[in-house]
Amino acid sequence: MTALALAVRPLEFYFAQYRRVWRGTAISTVVTPVIFLLAFGLGLGELVDRSTDLPDGISYLEFVAPGLIAATAMQIASFEASWPVLSAIKWSRQYHAMLASPLRVGDILIGHQAFIAFRMLMTATVYLAAIAAFGAVSSPLGILAIPVAVLVGVAFAAPIAAWGAYTENEASFVAIFRFLILPMFLFTGTFFPIEQLPEALRYVAYVTPLWHGVDLARQLTLGNVELWSALGHLGYLLAFIGLGMTAAYYSYRRRLLV
């Protein structure tokens, strides 16, 4: 109980800061999905639907929209756990300020991740509303794509925070985005079924948390949930979060308590 109360306290800072910048992020939160949906769902989707049949007779828009929810969560959360974490240690030093209070390293980590989860919640909600407006959500279960997006976000934010607290060098973030995040965005099931990938790469895709998030979100918005597959995805995401948080905890301790 007290432990939880302590971990909630850093949120005061993130919300106070967010109040100053939310207008900017709100616009991009709304505009980005609309642009993606117009381009991929309607533009590209028109061509795809004309030339091929997707499984279960769904439209390309219905296929790509849930994938975009998960993939966007990955991108925003990864960003929020990279520079901001290093900055809170090295430049703006918020973590040090928090450590001068009763807050512990674990509280600081959980507090920051909780804020990222909150951001995912807002973003995914807007996204889901947008794709529903485009007619791409065919089941009420689709609402559960929101918590799935939150899990995907934290599954990336936790290990990247671990790295952010370890590295001295911000250039490594650019490498992470270019060589990990972008390929995942493109190749792990968001835009086309991973069955299209060569077999070896398919196994790589299975390892990424994004594929699990994309497939789970898709099952939910389409309303054809395969129970064991869905539970498997959920379990994988939770395990990834668990490992990521553990790594981040030790990384934070190593960097902050010297």
Place this chain on the structure above:
Amino acid sequence: MASHNGEPLIQARGLVKRFGELVAVDSVDFDLQRGEAFGFLGPNGAGKTSTMRMIGCVSPVTEGTLSVFGLDPARDGVQIRGRLGVVPQEDSLDMELTVRENIIVYGRYFGLARSVLRKRADELLEFVELTDRAKDRVEPLSGGMKRRLTIARSLVNDPEVLLLDEPTTGLDPQARHVVWDRLYRLKRQGVTLLLTTHYMDEAEQLCDRLVVMDKGKIVAEGSPRELIERYSTREVVELRFEDDDKRPDDFGYWTDGLVSRVEPLPDRVLLYTDQGDAAAHGIHERGLVPESVLVRRSTLEDVFLHLTGRTLIE
């Protein structure tokens, strides 16, 4: 004067901090009594900040014992930090937030209620004379104002001990005096201060008692006046020469019987004596004519020089 009633607030015995091979703090002992202003005086790298970080429970003790409020920093960090105020060497203010928000958000880390904090923030801003900047963002404030805000913020939990790590490093002289004035007021209100500094004037102004640190060790302890009496003379004559040709290699002939000690430095020569004017007059009569002669009071800088053979700020 320090009141020695009851247990010390902070007690260190044989305290050691090592970073790999480097020994940052090398077996130090000290006590901090309630109500006193206690200082660690020493150059950069003396181990002052490492000691402060151990007290603040953000740096594990390598060896020895450290007790803060009778508690163990390794186990009771949450309780200890809740009763400390910390003014770190590097500002950690939230630049995007307003001056007032900085105090309120920080107070929330301590679990204080928002209604309490609104009142507290106004009082603290009044105290550090930032009331008229309350609604401004922090980023454009001057260095001195940021420091004052950091001090105000560190007081939000009404700490029993305020830790100040080099509180005026990097400030211009006027801003330093404003900070000193606020700290002096806190001291008079009975707040226990623990500060590190490499400015001897800061130590003299603020500390009831201090330890001189060098290379991780405590080399002397006492009040500023005691230290000066013990390790220096009442006055110092500083001689400067136009060039090295005009500067004697050996001062024995010129100063014999006039001063108790001669300290040749690269840029000047210090003569330690209780009678500065008489000594200056004496060497002049013997025919030594430096470019400039300055008679001044002995300071902690002289104490440090005597104890370590080095100046505080290089």
